[in-house]
Amino acid sequence: VMLPEHFSSKRCDILSTILGAGIPVETNWQFIRRMIKGYPRLMQHGNDTTASAWTKLVHFIYLPNPQLGSQPPFPFIYRIAVQSFKHQTPNFTILLHTNTMPAGPHWDEIKNVVDLRITEIPLEGFGHTIDQPEHRVDVLRLQLLLKHGGFYLDLDTICLKPFDTL
Numbered sequence: 001v002m003l004p005e006h007f008s009s010k011r012c013d014i015l016s017t018i019l020g021a022g023i024p025v026e027t028n029w030q031f032i033r034r035m036i037k038g039y040p041r042l043m044q045h046g047n048d049t050t051a052s053a054w055t056k057l058v059h060f061i062y063l064p065n066p067q068l069g070s071q072p073p074f075p076f077i078y079r080i081a082v083q084s085f086k087h088q089t090p091n092f093t094i095l096l097h098t099n100t101m102p103a104g105p106h107w108d109e110i111k112n113v114v115d116l117r118i119t120e121i122p123l124e125g126f127g128h129t130i131d132q133p134e135h136r137v138d139v140l141r142l143q144l145l146l147k148h149g150g151f152y153l154d155l156d157t158i159c160l161k162p163f164d165t166l
């Protein structure tokens with residue numbers, strides 16, 4: 001995994017702001033490279049341990065702020081993100097990975113279109129301890145995509161076109 005050469009530091013700062021990562025994108029890419037260093041066999045095409053990106057799955061990760069209680073209400077924008085994907089690409093399976101049971105009226109609207117997966121957030125990934133919460137989610141994304149294939153979308157992504165044509 002490498003950041004393209006044409007990405008300048010300024011572009012990374014802009015991309016980081018757009019993605020709302022809160023830390024520079026370069027840091028994320030360096031972290032991901034460090035996490036998978038020594039595991040290139042997982043990234044090779046044609047390897048039986050690598051799931052296909054064309055698996056008809058989409059992964060969302062929902063990790064509510066623990067300060068909001070044990071069952072915080074599922075946000076409206078997240079519901080819209082899931083519904084927009086389902087509307088545009090109805091033949092994909094939607095997996096929602098979370099560490100707590102979602103609740104509230106917006107969750108009630110989508111709970112029948114997602115496959116809920118209660119997931120533990122990794123404290124270690126690819127043989128390294130993970131201190132930053134953002135990096136834990138990065139490792140979880142990588143683990144999910146390597147194991148199951150498919151696509152990952154943030155819960156604030158609104159889909160305007162189907163994924164079938166990618």
